[in-house]
Amino acid sequence: EVRLVESGGGLVQPGGSLRLSCAASGFTFSNYAMTWVRQAPGKGLEWVSAIDGTGENSYYAESVRGRFIISRNNSTNTLHLQMNSLRVDDTALYYCVKGFGDFWGQGTFVIVSS
Amino acid sequence: HSVVTQPLSTSGTPGQRVSISCSGSASNVGNFSVNWYQQVPGTAPKLLIYDDDQRPSGVPDRFSGSKSGTSASLAISDVQSEDESDYYCAVWDDSLDAWVFGGGTKLTVL
Numbered sequence: 001e002v003r004l005v006e007s008g009g010g011l012v013q014p015g016g017s018l019r020l021s022c023a024a025s026g027f028t029f030s031n032y033a034m035t036w037v038r039q040a041p042g043k044g045l046e047w048v049s050a051i052d053g054t055g056e057n058s059y060y061a062e063s064v065r066g067r068f069i070i071s072r073n074n075s076t077n078t079l080h081l082q083m084n085s086l087r088v089d090d091t092a093l094y095y096c097v098k099g100f101g102d103f104w105g106q107g108t109f110v111i112v113s114s
Numbered sequence: 115h116s117v118v119t120q121p122l123s124t125s126g127t128p129g130q131r132v133s134i135s136c137s138g139s140a141s142n143v144g145n146f147s148v149n150w151y152q153q154v155p156g157t158a159p160k161l162l163i164y165d166d167d168q169r170p171s172g173v174p175d176r177f178s179g180s181k182s183g184t185s186a187s188l189a190i191s192d193v194q195s196e197d198e199s200d201y202y203c204a205v206w207d208d209s210l211d212a213w214v215f216g217g218g219t220k221l222t223v224l
Contacts, residue, residue: 059213
């Protein structure tokens with residue numbers, strides 16, 4: 001059974017940093033690209049970042065490029081999202097996603113507020 | 115606003131067929147596979163259709179996808195009350211080098 005469990009969300013002040021993690025199980029992690037998607041309260045889905053199975057290639061939405069860094073550890077089956085210079089409009093539920101959407105975790109909430 | 119466009123809302127009565135469009139361009143829908151997701155409010159999205167028209171195992175065959183040119187569609191036949199959800203299309207855009215979502219369509223079953 002595929003499982004994706006996100007952690008690391010919380011309340012942070014504008015300009016602060018957070019590191020999200022996603023523990024994956026139930027599939028061969030290194031065979032799949034992984035993705036972060038976010039959803040602001042009451043809004044639609046927004047793609048944030050993706051990384052290929054080897055970790056060599058990563059992609060970012062314009063809104064987070066230069067502030068967020070996606071990474072993965074194929075030895076521990078873990079995906080990360082390092083979020084720096086956080087802004088109020090980064091407030092959202094952040095989903096860890098297998099591939100480009102075939103399975104979604106339950107999300108971890110990030111609130112950026114002073 | 116998103117580079118792929120969906121209607122904000124649609125509705126149907128039980129047993130009807132409803133369709134949701136996803137309009138894009140050559141840099142996205144016209145040249146890349148479209149996925150569709152169902153999101154019941156308060157829950158994580160679930161994959162409904164991948165590669166334009168493929169259904170994952172477990173998805174009822176009442177759900178179908180199609181694409182023509184730069185427009186894709188999700189059809190739900192024999193719509194049921196439990197289908198009341200938000201529906202999103204998603205596709206890669208090679209001019210943005212980004213995965214893009216439509217704005218989402220809220221389906222109301224009357």
